[in-house]
Amino acid sequence: MIKAGGKMLKKWLKEAKYTVVFTGAGMSTESGLPDFRSSKGLWKQKDPTKLASIEALNNNVEAFIEFYRTRVLGVSEYKPHNGHYILADWEKRNIIRSIITQNVDGFHSDAGSKRVAELHGTLKKLHCQLCGKKYSSQEYINEEYHCECGGILRPSIVLFGEALPQDGFEMAYEEAKKADLFIVLGSSLTVTPANQFPIIAKQNGAKLVIINHDPTDFDRFADLVINDRKIGDVLKELDQQLN
Ligand code: ZN
Numbered sequence: 288m289i290k291a292g293g294k295m296l297k298k299w300l301k302e303a304k305y306t307v308v309f310t311g312a313g314m315s316t317e318s319g320l321p322d323f324r325s326s327k328g329l330w331k332q333k334d335p336t337k338l339a340s341i342e343a344l345n346n347n348v349e350a351f352i353e354f355y356r357t358r359v360l361g362v363s364e365y366k367p368h369n370g371h372y373i374l375a376d377w378e379k380r381n382i383i384r385s386i387i388t389q390n391v392d393g394f395h396s397d398a399g400s401k402r403v404a405e406l407h408g409t410l411k412k413l414h415c416q417l418c419g420k421k422y423s424s425q426e427y428i429n430e431e432y433h434c435e436c437g438g439i440l441r442p443s444i445v446l447f448g449e450a451l452p453q454d455g456f457e458m459a460y461e462e463a464k465k466a467d468l469f470i471v472l473g474s475s476l477t478v479t480p481a482n483q484f485p486i487i488a489k490q491n492g493a494k495l496v497i498i499n500h501d502p503t504d505f506d507r508f509a510d511l512v513i514n515d516r517k518i519g520d521v522l523k524e525l526d527q528q529l530n
Contacts, residue, residue, distance in 0.1 A: 292513050293521065296470075297528045299494055299511075303468035306383045307493075308374060309484055313473020313500055315390045317519050320365045341448035344416065344441055352432055355410075355442050359427045362391075362410050367398035370472075370519035373526045375399035382529065384466075387459040389474060389481050391444045404458040406451060406481050408444035416441050451480070463487040471497040472518045476505045 300306060337343060338354040375398040377383045385402035386395050393411035395403045413422040417438025424442065426432070432440050445451055463469065469488035476482040476497075482505065489495045489508050497506055498513040498521055506512045513521060 292511055293524055293528075295511055296496060296513075297525055299468050299496070300382060300525065300529065303494075305465050306468040306470065307462045307466040307488065308383050308386045308470045308472060309474065310386060310388045310390060310395070310472045311474025311476075311481075311499075312390065313475075314370065314388075314518055315392050315394065315473075317370065317473070317517060318365045318368045318392075318394060320362065320392060336447060339447055341446045344439070344446060348439060351441075352427075352439075356427045356430070359410055359424045359442070362393070363424075363428065365392070365394075367394040368519050370522045371395055371398035371400070373522045376526075378402065383470075385458075385462045387462060387481075387484055389478060391442075402458075404455045404462060406445075406455050406459055408442070408452055408455070410442050410444055412443040413440040414443050415439070456480075459484055460487065463493075464491050466491070466493040469493040469495050471495070471499065471503075471505075472522075473499055474503075475499060475501065476503045 335354065338350055343351040371394050374383065374386060374395065378400055385404065386400055387404045387406060388395055389406050391405070391407050391410045393409045411424050413424050413426055414420060415434035415436060415438040418434060418436045420434055420436070422440055426440055434440055463484040464487060466488045469485055471485055476485065485495055485505055486508065494510045495508055496511045497503060497509045498516070498518060500515060502514055
């Protein structure tokens, strides 16, 4: 069953003219990166989703910065895994055209992928909340939290209470429309509107493949579903067959 699925996917990857990959938390956890939502206790009973908000940035800035400094430090301890590098290589070889990601760890760019729509932004960058000037998240590691204008530096990610970054969203929309093969890797597709991209691709004629540890509500729209496998292993097998 799984082998047949892999064989079919290899055929589709070879035939497709415009393959787009969509990645979620399952891609990052294979790097060892913990899902911050499940790291309870760390935050003294505080709900991390409350700290990850525009409300906390405005009214509880010390706790906001403490939370995000820890997240920036956390991400800096981990690296892209083999699967990230295979996707970067596939882009160079025109096997895939772009990546749409829900992840904020920046691992796709670190691995060398160029065309990445970061739907929720990136923890690798900061910007000034007041003037918009861009900084590296190294500033947080160095305990620098202010712009030269005096404004607060904040991670360039989407906080609860904010809209998605326009450029990432627009790129994702265009890519999803162009795709003739759309592969979801490690997303349970529960977050709206990110989970609309597989549907947009499907409505525009793409084949939809969902590779996720657990079944998703979108499996009924998919042409192929692979569960219970590590993404890195599936990509490695496909890569060996494509060489
Ligand atoms: Zn500023």
